Amino acid sequence: MSQSVQTAPAPPEPGESPRVTPALRRRVLARPEVGSLVAAVIIFVFFLSAAPSFRSAESLFTVLYQSSTIGIVAVGVGLLMIGGEFDLSAGVITTSAGLANSMLCWYYGINLWVGAAVSLALCLLIGFLNGYLVMRTGIPSFLITLGTFFVLQGANLGVTKLVTGSVSSTDISRMDGFDSLQAVFASSFRVGSVTVWITVLWWALFVALAAWVLQRTRTGNWIYAVGGAPDSARAVGVPVIKTKIALFMTVSFLGWFVGMHTLYRFNTLQAGNGVGNEFLYIIAAVVGGTLLTGGFGNAVGVAVGAFIFGMTSLGIVYAGWDPNWFKAFLGVMLLLAVLVNLYVRRLSTTTRKAG
Template sequence: MAAVGRLRRLLIRPELGAVVGAIVVFSFFATQSEVFRSPSGIANWLDPAATLGIMAVAVALLMIGGEFDLSAGVLTGTSGLVLVTLAAKYGVNVWVAMLIGLAVALAIGFFNGLVVTRTRLPSFIVTLGTFLMLQGINLGVTKLLTGTVQVSGLGKASGYESARAVFGGSVGESSFRVAILWWLLITAVATFVLMRTRAGNWIFAVGGNDQAARAVGVPAARTKIALFMTTAGAAWLVGSMSALRYTSVQANIGIGQEFIYIIAAVIGGCLLTGGYGSAIGASIGAVIFGMADKGIVFLGWDADWFKFFLGAMLLLATLANRLVRRYAEEVKH
């Protein structure tokens, strides 16, 4: 085995491009706006980064495992709708409603994983079908129960205040949201699992070469099902956070966000082909998203430019990831 220096180990890290990008984006907006670099400004752009980061980390794990989940965005809405409907309309305690919502989300994740592993259909197609079904269910059931496309009234439900303090409130008297702490915890746990556990080796193995992984005894099917359920669990957490924060849920919430999750993971170093990436990189990709999202507002620019920025970052990140991956393979040889 050839010795690899510390600098080379740093250069082949998948999140390197995201770190450089985050420094550049922060430096640009911080020099243009005092509000952006103030404590309140930082709290402002960390807020969307936190919920996006939770989902981006889960999606990154799934992408490293070689799969996609296009239903992740709409599932956040489904989870929120289950919570608010049960608690506000039927009087179920918020904590119990959250557990029921978690069970529903995990069942959907299990369904996605089972269909993908049993049929060998592309996860893109399977989860696209789930996306469309959930979109229809969210809209149809919400209209049937309320006559509108919104469910509200969660703030009056039993157990709301305690649940909001844990999942939707702020840290003490500060303007920083509790979601940031959840985001950091999930990133740390996901990084530990990827880098220090057998399950992490399995994730990289099934994403790199599914058939080879099966040949050496890796439980590929179970690993992929677990990854789909992890993404569903993250969607439940984000959906519950949103519902507890705003006390209401729109039937169309979360639609289109699945692409933002994938973009954040790609910016963070994940390859679309699987087998390569990191949880930390996905979180940094979410930070870049949050800084750009709020930074453009702080500077008074037209918000339409954000989409241009997001597309440019995706292309640059994909190119950087490919170069880093190629360099990493040369170092191995």
């Protein structure tokens, strides 16, 4: 009986470009960030043609700044979603962080660095409590952090009015430590004709650090494991509780960071700020390829999702359109991203089985 013999494809000749096999194509398309990258290119080209003022280098760096203010916290939210959880208090905690720093130092007359440290400790405690309650009670993180959201929102308004007599914090620009803190969190510098805000550099650093943790460390494996199959992860010795609590604390830390930027850029804060931003962080993560069910996504994709947010929010303004359409666009992008992510997830599963 004759047997058919399958031979491997011949290697490309010198100077010939490598063949793109169906398996390679599926492997590339199955990466979480591919869909968001394609969308970013399309949106970028669209606004280049629709808004002439969008074409300048200064406009691009303004978009990057806008993206960074969302993207920094979105990095932590993306990691948490890969770990299978949500944090609906991520938006309002940025305001809580700034208000705690501002009002504590103004009321007691202490150095702003001390207030920043106390504010950081407070935010980390909130993140710890969120994670601890989720893991110890079994209540979904959506409900736990929704409760935290309302507590912080009410505290921001109530405590600010109690201390200052209004719903905004006082101007802290003349207090000790302001200049050095502003240099760390809210400074900018010129490169030719453009202004580069330091948050853009911090954003790039946080994205690079998160990407390295996810792809190169044991902690990254734990994050994927607790999001994709927590029971199996626990069975093989993954510290599920500690990992998820650490992810909640990471979100709170990055929320504190953005709160410091907002405070030291504008010198004062409105107590009602930050409400609704938690959805922007989630949208950036989902558009960037992160699954709502956990266990799939990466930091680069989340960064691209935040960049799409920045391009759209400012591109609509540069084009002279009614900015009310921005929310409608976000809704469309979210729905499309969920459909694309579902397709990518199926493609990734097919690729792994074929391998």
